[in-house]
Amino acid sequence: MTNTTTTTNTFTKIKEIAPGCFRLRVPFHFLGLIDVGTHMTFLKLSSGKFLTLSTVDLDPEAKAEVDTLTQNGSLIEAVVATNPFHTLAFEAFYAAYGKGKDVKFYGTPRHLRKYPGIPWAGSVEDEKILKLWEKDVDLRIPLDDAFKVSENPGFVSQLFGARHNEISFHASLLGPAINKTPTAPREFHDWVLQLVKDWDFENMGTCHGGVMIGGAKAELVKCLEKNKRL
Ligand SMILES: [Fe+2]
Incomplete structure (x- = not known):
């Protein structure tokens, strides 16, 4: 943790909101007008790798911080889509951090339907998938934005x-x-x-x-x- 925390001290986009829980919030304009914001989260597992929840569009600054946090994505173990209606950034995130790499992507049924080009490893409706990281993370997914x-x-x-x-x-x-x-x-x-x-x-x-x-x-x-x- 010490090394990660030292590294993230220079970040302006990613914030560690609890030990090992890194949140990246970006602007997101509802109907192109009101900035309601959206976010993704990187959870540091005891293995030292990251479980990534949701994805967002990365501008160059945010991408640089994600690269630093995850050592250019090599520390990302898996990406889990948690909100059925948060889908827009998945293809780009897959292209940047998933394609040709050993990163598993898990989605809601809507993600699986919408982006068949991503080789999804499973659905979050499957309780077994949610328990994959139970040693470190208790994952519960009720519905969309709750x-x-x-x-x-x-x-x-x-x-x-x-x-x-x-x-x-x-x-x-x-x-x-x-x-x-x-x-x-x-x-x-x-x-x-x-x-x-x-x-x-x-x-x-x-x-x-x-x-x-x-x-x-x-x-x-x-x-x-x-x-x-x-
Ligand atoms: Fe939403």
């Missing part, structure tokens, strides 16, 4: 009640992120409840919105209480 951390919300968001360092359920839960069945909201509620019971965590990074360092579990419990009508 949570949002509000970090310095803008004026308009504040008008709608958002405050700094608040966790809310992501707006996509009203749209494509939740199954259209009568029991889906209850199933999601129970899934979050179980997660809160099983995991001790303090920090949280969300794909859109920001990152909360400290107090994230308590905020998530608050969010769940507030949305009990689910």
